[in-house]
Amino acid sequence: MDQAQKVVSELLSNPVNVGLIGLIVFLVYKIVRGQKEPVGPAPDPPLSKLKKQDFTLEQLREFDGTGPEGRVLMAVNGKVFDVTRGKNFYGPNGPYSVFAGRDASRGLAMFSVSEDVIREEYDDLSDLDNEQMERVREWEQQLSEKYDYVGKLLRPGEQAADYEVEEEENSASSERAAGEAKKTE
Ligand code: HEM
Known part of the structure; x- marks a missing residue:
């Protein structure tokens, strides 16, 4: 053997x-x-980028991640961000789902994810102290580095800006500027 x-x-x-x-x-x-064979469902393909637009509080509510696209928007300090990439945080079962489709400012200022810290009506945050407002601005800064800015959160009665006209004007004025530059060459 x-x-x-x-x-x-x-x-x-x-x-x-x-x-x-x-x-x-x-x-x-x-x-x-x-x-x-990867375990679990395949990750969702990324959604197309939203065109720049402003939102009322009611319009924002539509984007809590339960809609057909599953898109999640969140406002902080009057700015609306597309946080769909952070669905694990803000999606329906996420730890911060209370902020999905809402103005998260007060929750972030108070470091709270409790439902009752988010107001149903527009929240002008005027009762927050300096330290709390500073915290809100810090969150705004942090989120702006990670997520796309979509537009403003409108105050009651405030008109949405027409960004398409604005963009056309910008490109027209840059074309004009380019033309002027050519003339002086
Ligand atoms: C025991 C309490 C908590 C723990 C252990 C915790 C833990 C974490 C961790 C690990 C992250 C991920 C950081 C990263 O990967 O980028 C995170 C992000 C975050 N947390 Fe908390 N957290 C807590 C409480 C809270 C509370 C009360 C709030 C509400 C104000 C909050 C709001 C957030 C937000 C907004 C993010 C950013 C998510 C993003 O990147 O979009 N957290 N937290």
Whole structure:
């Protein structure tokens, strides 16, 4: 009997070894199979970028992640951000879902995710002290680095800006400026 056969027969003679070999084979199979088939649902494809627009509080409410697109918007300090990428945080089962489709400013200022810290009516935050307002601005800054800014949160009676006209004007004036620059060349 050569060396290899000896090892094999010795291994197989002990039921504990046989069990261990079976376990190893099973684990290797699980690892290899696990690599081939990712577990869980595939991640959602990213949504298209929203065009710049302002929102009333009511319009914002539509974007709490339960709509057909699953988009999540959130306002902080009068600015609306598209936080869909952070759905794990703000989506329906996320720890901060209370902020989805809402003005999160007061919750962030108070460091609270309690429903009753978010007002149904427009919140002008005028009763917050300097420290709380500073906290709101810090959150605004932090979120603006991570998420797309979509537009303003409108105060009651405030008109939405027409960003398409604004953009046309901007591009027209930059074309004019380019024209002027050419003339002076
Ligand atoms: C025990 C309490 C808490 C723990 C352990 C906790 C933990 C965390 C962790 C681990 C992150 C992720 C950081 C990252 O990966 O970027 C996070 C983000 C965040 N937390 Fe908390 N948190 C707590 C309480 C709160 C409260 C009370 C609020 C409400 C004001 C809050 C608001 C946020 C927000 C807005 C984010 C940013 C999510 C984003 O990047 O979009 N957290 N927190």
